Amino acid sequence: MTIDHVLINGGETLAAALKRCDDNCLGLVVAVDNGGRFAGVVEVGAIASSLASGGSLGARVDGLADKSARTLPAGADDATMAKALNGAVLPLLDADRRPVGLASAGRKRRIPVAEPVLSGNESRYVNECLTTNWISSQGAFVRRFESDFAQRIGAGHALAVSNGTVALHLALLALGVGKGDEVIVPDLTFAATINAAFYAGATPVIVDVDRTTWNIDPAAIAAAITPRSKAIIPVHLYGQPAAMDEILALARRHNLVVIEDAAEAVGARYNDKACGAIGDAGTFSFFSNKLVTTGEGGMVVFRDAEAAERARRLRDHGMDPKKRYWHLEIGYNYRLTNLQAAIGCAQLEQLDGFLARKMEIAARYAAGLGPIPHMTLPAKLPGLKNSHWAYSIIPDMARLGITRDELADRLERARIETRPLFYPLHAMPPYKPHAGNRAFPNTDWLSENGISLPSAVSLTDAEIDYICGVLARLHTTRRLVQDHRIA
Template identity: 45%
Template sequence: MKFAELVGCRHAVAVNNATAGLYCCLKALGVGAGHEVIIPDLTFIATANSVIWAGATPVLADIDENTFNIDPASVEEKISSRTRALMPVHLYGQSADMEAILAIARRHGLVVVEDAAQGVGAKFQDRHVGGLGAVGCFSFYGNKTITTGQGGMITTDDEQIQRRCLILKNHGRTEKGTFIHHHIGYNFCFTDLQAALGLAQLTRLDHILERKRNSIELYRACLSELETVRFPAGDPRCDAVPWFTNILVDDPGALGAHLSKAGVGTRRFFHPLHRQPCYRGRWSEEFPTTDRVYGQGLSLPSSATLTEDQIVFVCQEIKNFLGFKKL
């Protein structure tokens, strides 16, 4: 299968979205009631929701300020006798520290589920994300690096995990073309039309990745003289794909409002899970790095269709807001 080849895995299972895919991954690994799954505090809410829907308990870890991904040191602190899995998220196309995460998992006998929803094209130590843990899951939502409108893909080397995910996603059937259901499953199926779109997108992936990497380099060059605009340091072991181009500034809300008036769309980082209204009271710990990064983070226009002139315009508006000279 084309996507399995891209990731470097033996198997890939298409699903209707990555949230359903993460749920299937957890259930296929036997994660459920009485288990804890450690996830980052800074992530899209589907990471936590999938754990809860699987019947397990999400435990939050703080993030690394250089990558915005889960901090291995914080993970170590959160492991308990109930911990069953680690779920690193490759946030905004930047790989988590998989070397450290996998080492922790081996040391404690845990499984690793990679939330690679935002990670198409990203690599860690020359290996594609989503192919390093026991199982990974990608998103093909409308704004992702490659898209099928909606959709997702599970990747694994384990034939049993693949088999369980296939059964779960298709009403619990163990054989195609029959109406005998040995398990209680769901309708998480990917359509033929989505598959056709996805295959077409894969033929353009190298071009899309090149465009996105060129865009962030132009952003960096145009904003390099601004000490109050900071880019994440990243990790030299990771070949990142800037799904979003992110900056840290003192007042992201005010800058975002200024850019909006100039016709430039931006968005704030994902809201920290421990501050989500629907999870109020669930976590009492403090997550200082997450709070600091969220309080300064702003995502700039990041489409692969952006022109150089458009990026220069965005950068000039940032300079206008900060009172700097014309580019």
């Protein structure tokens, strides 16, 4: 976004300014006089107020320009800019008061959806692996990571594995799910959830999600249960806990196992129990965009010691733990390295701080975005602690004439990275046959309209305020453009 995208001559009309606001995605213009000198800022909110009180779109821009709007000198250093900004977008003026640039939180960096924070003991522990030569999957950090993790979430048995996908595969195998069994999965999730069912030789059954929690709908599960049903995989999507009481009650009634896909939900709690430690098994991902990361990595936890033992054996080629190179069944190499576990141990030490920051980020977004009409934010429900791994919203811009993907493009131009919500599994070729003749209205709606905003622990308050400001102005701009049919 350069200054050219926001500049407008003060003699132009408000209609032209509005068009500019729409094109530049920032919802503001910077007016200049005929000599190119700063003549004030016009935010789209001022245009909205003027029109609401009978003003005309044919009026001159300079009539509405805020001449005393804050500006910064073109040579301002990073510290000065950071101090002045607080989420705002400010023109940078040269010595002759000509606007030559824009300062905003998006100028410093493209604000990422996620990024790891590795500022604890990560390098010290990894170095310890290097200097002691313990770099493969045998090493003290692997055992420490497993026991720290099990303790942290209150799980009986934890096994570190190569990633969150194989964690699901191991959980299914260790709990005896295989050929001929049906595994009920939500339509709105990452493909790993359903892929693992295929790896186990089972038959996935896709069901719709709940419109409020965005997680698997217990009523849809109940309707999909058949005599062949063997397992349910609720996913705690984006850190929001699934309806575990209802799911466990169904599982008990129909003798099903429950594997919680908590890949995105480390730190989330359901009625004060850690997500992932509530069902028969729980799985976690430590991919680099997750709250706790090991680069690639995962954990599978079990309630039952026997299932955990079976998973341990399968993780290591099905080898007899008492007899090296004697294989009791066909297994896999799903081990995590000591190097990765070293990073994981250091990450766990910081988890409380990470979670606290996630709560602050969510609260700041809620305050900034809450007043925007028709904006659906993550539901706050009694007894559920959302870990807010990805702060995701349904901005419902379709009613304002732009699709979710067009919104993402606009935010990208403002240097704000976003991520679409997952596509419905039932819509994708490999999974379509597993949708039966069920309807998926909630997943369809969420998937078409939902977007995840920057949610990294490293996000600053100024960045959040900037993102909220851009979204609010974008909303006002689109409303005016629609109402006044600006082409």
